[in-house]
Amino acid sequence: MEQQIFIATGALFGMLAIIFGAFGAHALKRVLNDDQLKSFETGVKYQMYHAIVLLILGFNPEFSSTTMYWCFSLGIILFSFSIYGLVLSDAKGKKLKLLGPITPIGGLLFVAGWAAIVFQVF
Numbered sequence: 001m002e003q004q005i006f007i008a009t010g011a012l013f014g015m016l017a018i019i020f021g022a023f024g025a026h027a028l029k030r031v032l033n034d035d036q037l038k039s040f041e042t043g044v045k046y047q048m049y050h051a052i053v054l055l056i057l058g059f060n061p062e063f064s065s066t067t068m069y070w071c072f073s074l075g076i077i078l079f080s081f082s083i084y085g086l087v088l089s090d091a092k093g094k095k096l097k098l099l100g101p102i103t104p105i106g107g108l109l110f111v112a113g114w115a116a117i118v119f120q121v122f
Contacts, residue, residue: 006058006069013051013076020044020084028091036087043083047076050110063120071113079106 021044024037032040050072057064057072082102089096 003058003061003064006054006061006064009069009073010051010054010058013047013054013073017044017048017051020047031091032087036091039083040087043080043087046110047080050076050113053113065116065120068113068116068120071109071116075106075109075113077106078102078109082106 021041024032024040024044028040029037054069054072057068082099085096085099086103089099
């Protein structure tokens with residue numbers, strides 16, 4: 001997979017993590033309770049961690065793989081974005097429960113991405 005795709009995707013997810021983090025810390029602080037805010041922050045942290053991983057992989061194309069790219073990219077979308085949806089819908093009193101089972105699938109994709117890195121080493 002092309003190096004530029006890893007870097008652009010990582011940069012985009014990183015940029016969005018900063019925007020969502022600021023949004024959560026300022027605009028949502030008045031709307032969310034402490035547990036909701038903590039969950040939202042967890043989504044932002046995991047998004048940023050994996051955005052950085054995508055950047056590192058992009059700058060090491062001889063080491064990265066398509067599997068790693070898709071595991072981390074889809075992991076961010078399914079894990080972090082489902083948390084955002086759950087928290088925001090819960091704050092409005094209409095929790096989208098269908099997003100609940102999606103979050104752990106994103107987490108499993110993160111685990112698979114990290115496992116792909118381990119396998120690449122050996």
